[in-house]
Amino acid sequence: MGRTADVVIVGGGVTGLCTALALKERGVDRIEVLERHFTGSGQSGRAAGVIRGCVGHAAVAATQLEGQEFYGTFAEKFGVPVEVHRTGYLLVARPHERAHVEATVSVAERAGCRLGLVSAEEAAEIQPGLDADPSGVHVFEPEGIYVDPAPATQAIRLAATAAGVLIREGCEVKEVAVEGGRVTGVVSDDGKVSAENVLVATSVWGTPQLARLGIKVPVRPHIAQMAFFHVPAGSGQRLQTTLFDSRAGLYMRPEGVAQMFVGRKEKDFHDPDEPAIDPDDYKQTAEYSAVRQMHAGLSVTLPSMRDGFVHRTYACTYDVTPDEMPILEQADGIDGLFFALGFSGGGFSAAPWVGRRMADCIISGEKPREITPFKLERFETGETIDWSNTPD
Numbered sequence: 001m002g003r004t005a006d007v008v009i010v011g012g013g014v015t016g017l018c019t020a021l022a023l024k025e026r027g028v029d030r031i032e033v034l035e036r037h038f039t040g041s042g043q044s045g046r047a048a049g050v051i052r053g054c055v056g057h058a059a060v061a062a063t064q065l066e067g068q069e070f071y072g073t074f075a076e077k078f079g080v081p082v083e084v085h086r087t088g089y090l091l092v093a094r095p096h097e098r099a100h101v102e103a104t105v106s107v108a109e110r111a112g113c114r115l116g117l118v119s120a121e122e123a124a125e126i127q128p129g130l131d132a133d134p135s136g137v138h139v140f141e142p143e144g145i146y147v148d149p150a151p152a153t154q155a156i157r158l159a160a161t162a163a164g165v166l167i168r169e170g171c172e173v174k175e176v177a178v179e180g181g182r183v184t185g186v187v188s189d190d191g192k193v194s195a196e197n198v199l200v201a202t203s204v205w206g207t208p209q210l211a212r213l214g215i216k217v218p219v220r221p222h223i224a225q226m227a228f229f230h231v232p233a234g235s236g237q238r239l240q241t242t243l244f245d246s247r248a249g250l251y252m253r254p255e256g257v258a259q260m261f262v263g264r265k266e267k268d269f270h271d272p273d274e275p276a277i278d279p280d281d282y283k284q285t286a287e288y289s290a291v292r293q294m295h296a297g298l299s300v301t302l303p304s305m306r307d308g309f310v311h312r313t314y315a316c317t318y319d320v321t322p323d324e325m326p327i328l329e330q331a332d333g334i335d336g337l338f339f340a341l342g343f344s345g346g347g348f349s350a351a352p353w354v355g356r357r358m359a360d361c362i363i364s365g366e367k368p369r370e371i372t373p374f375k376l377e378r379f380e381t382g383e384t385i386d387w388s389n390t391p392d
């Protein structure tokens with residue numbers, strides 16, 4: 001005989017874990033998170049962990065601000081330490097991007113984010129060594145943070161476990177069981193779990209899983225390539241803030257004292273004709289050409305990094321949607337089935353907000369108004385989300 005739960009969550013990344021924690025906080029009794037590998041083994045353990053409210057869409061900014069509050073108060077609230085790096089977030093944009101950036105600042109400000117335009121001199125004080133163009137546009141958000149995603153994910157797992165969530169690692173869900181238009185549970189390689197509610201939170205793996213249930217989501221794997229650059233030996237150069245530079249198309253944050261974690265603005269690299277990628281079988285390091293491009297861009301932002309060097313690289317799949325925003329849904333025609341995926345490289349920061357709204361949605365069976373911008377049908381109706389803080 002199998003087990004029974006009130007809610008089964010498929011996928012033990014931040015989305016699944018935050019939802020489990022939020023369900024517990026709302027009094028749900030039996031919650032099982034089934035993870036085929038170990039918690040955080042997907043994207044969640046490999047993110048940059050940057051959380052900044054400087055985005056040009058109010059609902060998206062709200063997700064980020066709640067993320068800052070969640071991670072910033074986590075240790076105090078749950079008694080599990082999470083190291084929060086309060087570096088602030090500096091946006092460096094080109095002169096012709098001014099109108100877009102100013103609009104972003106006013107949207108983010110109205111959403112409650114504390115940020116503002118700063119001069120080139122001020123930007124260079126925030127980040128010594130920055131090549132700050134006096135005619136460029138600079139924005140600083142002092143409360144921008146980053147967390148190391150792997151320990152932060154494990155902290156959420158510990159808090160959820162302490163609250164009574166059952167987490168099964170090494171447990172792959174083979175099938176979501178549906179009878180007469182309603183979810184009845186899941187079949188895993190560790191037996192059946194009966195449940196009236198199932199959340200699919202499996203990022204890049206979710207597309208075929210949902211397709212088997214007749215649900216088509218425009219979420220596809222895209223390989224993001226990252227590199228850790230080391231400052232030139234003896235230079236004393238330090239990255240002191242989290243930074244996005246549109247001139248270079250790069251974002252970066254400190255990694256320890258002498259390194260920086262660098263990634264590309266992936267939107268520039270989206271190609272709907274990209275060959276199909278198997279998320280379980282792709283090259284785990286960055287291509288040489290990508291690393292060279294990052295190094296050249298980094299040298300635009302911080303000219304002293306011309307003499308810096310690559311410490312190590314990696315690659316990981318994003319679960320991208322056409323507007324790079326997630327799909328947060330309850331299934332049409334299958335009662336008790338919910339899904340949250342398509343985070344497109346931004347789901348770490350949004351997970352606390354998403355977890356709370358998905359928990360409300362599962363408990364009430366109604367979609368909270370706040371998640372409607374993230375509905376699946378937006379790709380059909382043209383209500384896609386425009387959120388980037390610099391023009392595409």
Ligand SMILES: Cc1cc2nc3c(=O)[nH]c(=O)nc-3n(C[C@H](O)[C@H](O)[C@H](O)COP(=O)(O)OP(=O)(O)OC[C@H]3O[C@@H](n4cnc5c(N)ncnc54)[C@H](O)[C@@H]3O)c2cc1C
Pocket residue numbers: 010011012013014015016034035036037038039040041042043044045046047048049050051171172173174201202203204205224226263316317318340341343344345346347348349350
């Ligand atoms: C290089 C990189 C940098 C990033 N930087 C940032 C950042 O700075 N800020 C930010 O907000 N976000 C960032 N992200 C994005 C963020 O990491 C993701 O959006 C987020 O972690 C997604 O969490 P998730 O729980 O939805 O998915 P995942 O963490 O991928 O978890 C899904 C889980 O489902 C499991 N699974 C799949 N199929 C099954 C099955 N059948 N049965 C059981 N389990 C299954 C997988 O093993 C996996 O653990 C970055 C991502 C990458 C790759």
